[in-house]
Amino acid sequence: MREPSASRLTRRSLLKGTGAAGVGAFLAGCTGDGASDGTQTSETGGSGTTTETTAAESTATETGGGHSVSMSPVGTVVFDAVPEEVFTVFPQYADMAVALGHGDAVNSVYVPEMSGTTMNHYNHHLDGVSFDWKGLHDPLSNGFSKELLYKLGSDVHLTDPAWATTQSNWDRSDVEEIGSQIAPWFGNFYSGTHSPAPDGYGNYQYYDLWELFGKVAAVFRERERYEALAEVHSNLVSSIREKLPPKEERPSVVRVTLAQDGQSFYTYHLNKPGYWLADTRPLGANDAFADEDWQNLWGTVDYETMLKADPDVILHLWGITPRYSMADTRSKLENHSSGSQLTAVQNDRVYAAGMRYQGPIMNLFQIEMGAKQLYPDLFGEWPRYEDGDHYPEIPEDEWLFDRNEVADIVTGGGR
Template sequence: MSGTDTDGERTTRRRTIAAVGAAITGAVAGCTGQQSSTAETTTTATHSVQLSPAGRVEFDAVPETVFTVFPQYADMAVALGHGDAVNAVYVPEMSGTTMNHYYRRLDGVSFEWEGLQDPLTDGLVKEQLYSLGSDVHLADPAWASAQTGWDRSDVDEIASQVGPWVGNFYSGTRATPPEGYDGYEYYPLWDLFGKVAAVFREQARYEALAAVHADLLSTIQSNLPPESERPTAVRATLANDGQSFYTYHLNAPGYWLADTRPLGAVDAFGDGEWDGLWGTVDYETMLEADPDVFLHLWGLTPNYSMASVRDSLATHEVGSQLTAVQNDRVYPGGMRYQGPLMNLFQLEMGAKQLYPEQFGEWPEYEDGAPYPEIPDDEWLFDRRRVASIVGGGA
């Protein structure tokens, strides 16, 4: 798909996508043409991506318009040099502002979120997907089929009439997918990123960023203190009522925990079992767990004021007794919906918050500010290298 495609050519190509997809998977689709082993480096050969639950999806060119729901996929597009292809993302101001909080430390990298559509303002709406006419939907077709007013036939319709689905949602927490998706496979965050990189034919960028990630993990895990010396911690969010907390595990499977699980802290609610993806506890239960460190999920987003959170905890009769509050170890956390660039920063952030003696102190953070500026010699990964990769450099 070139920049000179006419609307008619785009429509014809999408119909071709539908025809081939129906033959291959019956649900998701690609483009005609003979598959080539050199698809990663060729702009004319058909290439394919294999990702559960969609199966094999074929493309005859790099997508120019990309629909995303949760920002991990928008972050992937930015990381691969295709952020300007994104036409929708969940709560654009919140997602985009948070992404740019991190990108501020990557020279030349930004995400233009203003004007993007929110795919969930009124729930997933089929008419919106038709209107956007995206070349690919970086969203899970199993997840889409479970949305209000949707079923498998609606997912198939969008794949055949608009563009294929390439996404995997339930790997976030290894949750059970909807009925009808037997054989659903789960992927770690960076493996999922590799699949998306194949969609854009950006294997070199992916491999370079994956190497940065591997080095970061090695740096962190080789310097962790013995388990017996690690702090207890919670990942939680103060509810709007100011009297309860939404709590999340630190070390459970799933890419939503790709920034906390490698840090190996002791989960203060590690024995907790919740009916859904998170639990709800009151102040008394939080005090029973009494974590050394409180990581406030969404704290680096514009949705919460960390100053207000700290004040609420410190002035509450029970909250003021929390060890994390008394020792000034209530920190802003990032987002669960993290892509690769966000993951690098959130790993570094968590390492400094949990283990300042090993990785350096986490700087003071002001509400609404970008990710704090950290001296070069205290970086846990090279921002210049990452910015160069995203920008297309070596």
Template sequence: MSGTPAETPTRREYVTGGVALIGGGLLAGCTSIGSETNSGGTSEKSTTGTTADDGSYSVTMAPAGKVEFDGVPENVFSIFPQYADMAVALGHGDAINSIYVPEMSGKTMNTYYDRLDGVSFDWNGLSDPLKNGLSKELLYQLDSDVHLVDPAYVSTQNNWSQSDIEDIRNNIGPMFGNFYSGTHDRPPEGYRDGYQYYELWEMFGKVADVFREQERYRELKKVHDDVLATIENKLPPKSERPTAVRVTYSDGKFYTYHLNEPGYWLADTRPLGATDAFAEQEWGSLWGTVDFETMLEADPDVILHLWGISPGYYLDEIQTQIENHAAGQKLSAIRNDRFYAAGMRYQGPIMNLFQLEMTAKQLYPEQFGEWPGYVTGKPYPEIPKGERLFDRQRLSDVITGNF
């Protein structure tokens, strides 16, 4: 855009962070959203934002509160892949300037996108905001219109104070994200009053408001609603469902995760309602750590290995290590070929659709068709059209704007 300095708005004028801080009475109560099928966002009601006569608009989400924008963000900071995936889904993937471990996150996202015509994410050259700890200098360098990150999460990082967060908001751009909805963990002190928990697709609706892509969001949510309806209609009775656990294996230990608890980290397992092999375990958080003997004692029918399609965690390498252990080779999931590659917990809407389909097939092959397995480094496997939980072309058309 050309013009004199007086005519051309700076980025600070372009996107401003009029944030009403928590504790000021704007946000009251801590709401827990129940079912993924009842998520809010912009599909069942008008936009969560408001528009002023001058074309500026605001979007509200805890803990940031009410954030004001003068235009659609064009340069966007993110840490975790769910926000990058949201941007891609809304047609704004090119706006993302940073992501956690770009090669791992980017390759994982493209593992799914390779099955969608015209959809991809260029992660090459993106900054890794956590490579050397979250840096204020990096945020100034990137000069982003908006930071899709939870200020409560930022406050827990080394060398960050509340005044630092305010400086970023005032001098660069607002923070707009919600981290603790992933696990429903308690946010840090100073952010507990007014903190709200959102489901994945509700939070996605709010990000859609930031990008002013409400119509695209509504169409995407229809795809998601259809997937949930298909799953609900085909699920076997609870008494016929397998026992399962989601894990990450490392150095002789299984980091184990519950399947059916609240939080968007479980948006791909909770709707499928498998019997959690460790449901009675109280870990004090969403995950715990067990050894081979404890895993063998529980002996779940299905083991879903988190990150199993991501570089550094590929399933074949992990499975070989487990099979070489005296107790590991006795696990029913290993003996019966029901040790599967699962997706990422940091999932956005596109990832969530594929991971719901993947997990449905892994848990319930008789109802949803056999999972063909994942080949290391390759795209998401080709699924016969009659066994897909959603139409790839329909999804592609919405993402690329051809709807």
């Protein structure tokens, strides 16, 4: 683990900020956010303001030898250097750092073994790309603490200060202390679901995943990498959407996580706004629970409700992570008196899905994964996934995006 030296801990002149500055809960939905999910149905609806950021607008503004980047809710942050020590909580930001060629700068991520292993299930297919998660700190293992932030002495905290104020024993004064004494905050959490931000953040703006990635790329001065990867993503989504059948011919789908007791399901939407749905929304499937309003960011349903919905496909969130066994999940469903009656179970269409906390690399693979799971006749069969395996091998002529191109961009060979 890279421990900051005393000189690094006092190197705060390099970065100056201006402006406002339990595993089960994490896997069920999100840590520290019990806000209700939005009811918006449009891509950009929400209680805040959704930006329409282009690649050019995401570029850092030069400030006499340094650069500045603006993002809600942190305001404008001025950097005199590219960050070398980067604090993250949720893995989407770690994945962004890896995609920009700065994965070695990351010093923390939630449940490193789970997050890092999952990221590397995808990175395995990108020559020269990996995330070295061993030895990284878990920022939530003992609660979100200022002590850890002081210990790490990071150059930037890729974490939402509004979210930080919702953590135990935190308020805005603590956020301001960290921003002034250590390093600026630079994160946006509530764009994940377009749920309301905490009190005091009334002008909160929402970004989609790739807009947010563009902001982070500007922090690292990696505009070329960002634009190249954004083009891969745009082409991937366009190629899928142009082949989708009419809505009435698309499968009915649920995205769920089977509870540990095997008797109920955590349920999630597919097509609502927010970057948590950046892998399912482009696929346009019919959400079997589209009309459900669970008040929270996710709901809980029993087998009776699942049978009533009876989806064609079940996507099991977190299924490709080391925290869940798809073999056990399928076994529980098949051996349950009601679960065995589900159409998706009978047709062997219960699939391992990825993580909602996805960065750009994860997003590319998870879009491809979902396309093959939902529309095998259009995009090729999805290989059966075995517990602990990397993302499955897919014949090159059935790739929906070019792994070699992505690897070249990330490692610098394509720049």
